[in-house]
Amino acid sequence: MRLVVCDDHVMFLDALATALDSLGHDVAGTSRTLDDVPALIERESPDACLLDLWFGDEQSLDLARDLRRNHPSLDVVLLTGDVAPEAIAALEDGTVQAVAHKTWKLALIHETLVRIATGAPIRRLMAMPSPSAHGDGPRLTTREHEVLDLMATGASTIDIRHRLGVSEHTVRSHVRNVLAKLGAHTRVEAVRRAHEQGLVRAAGGGTGR
Template identity: 35%
Template sequence: MSARVVVADDQAAVREGVVMLLGLLGVDVVGAARDGEEAVALVAEHAPDVVLMDLRMPRCVGVEATRRVRTEYPGTQVVVLTTFDDDESLFAALRAGARGFLTKDAGGEEIVQAIAAVLSGEAGLSPAVQRRLLERVAAGPAAVPLPSSSRSRGQSSEQGQGRELPLGLTPREAEVLVLIAEGLSNAEIARRLHVSHATVKTHINNLFAKTGVRDRAQAVRYAYVQGLARAPGADVT
């Protein structure tokens, strides 16, 4: 297959395994990145046809790296290859410009087919992702997660309504940040949002990476500074 590819994944075993697999299938891998910043730099250096992009990476998460690649280097397509296939991750990646979306249980042939699809101007989506997209579209606009500029925050993030979310935070990440500022534990946040504990941890890791905070205390301060939450005892206007 005539395609030049960059692989971006922060897990060395996954990254090296994908590189080896693609090499065996005749794909020319021109670079391997450990995070989103490296991925963008390798695209600038090598001008690949496609980036296989993980979503959860340090320094620059996959969605933001995808947005930068598609904005700055429109000749390079992006196929997401991730463990996380929740609706929020899926729609955020597609809005950022990804033309393909696969989970890491995809086989080598499926990855190659997705690469070929995006190079021919089609979408490189796994069958499961295609079904979910069709289900969401059939269910109407309310079933499709909206971008941060138009999606309502909900009662728990009332302080952030009407504000543009900082550093590319998704509405859900901003909501989790507000709940952290309110003093809720991960388990309490999971119950409040009706999601799993693992999903809450994913959102927290993602918002920590985007905002540069190192712990919950810094996250709380960040929420106050950005006006997403009100400090205890603050005047109510």
């Protein structure tokens, strides 16, 4: 996959670019400044852009929208160590195709890129700490928490079944319970509400929607 990597943290940028290149991706270029990204995209015509959410005090989501508008075939993977609500909204509305946490193992970022390249469905959301994490939110069972955490990574019903070693019927039952307790109609809505209430406990890897 032809990539460009854009991040203002030089050591992270160089390390990630080198690692992705070693995994067989074609890292066509890098940028340490937000202003240089559009020209880099124009020059290199990558399949995907790994874009830091923050360049200093400036957020990159407006640029991400411009990139998607000007280059409809470009996939944008947002890199972040602190997921803002705006980033989740950008994921939900299709501005970005994935949100990758900077603490992820390289294998998970690689898997995300492979799935994007093959057109497989992908949705990854990060946990956002919240003061209400241990407050008066919905009371989920241990298993429901496990299902919610996996839902937040984008894991499909089949993924969750394999990860937890339970039947598909059991997974669907837990998902229904989670949605009901969160007052949500869809998995995306449930994950968003869970993030808002600090109920998602850890970032992790899933594969489908």
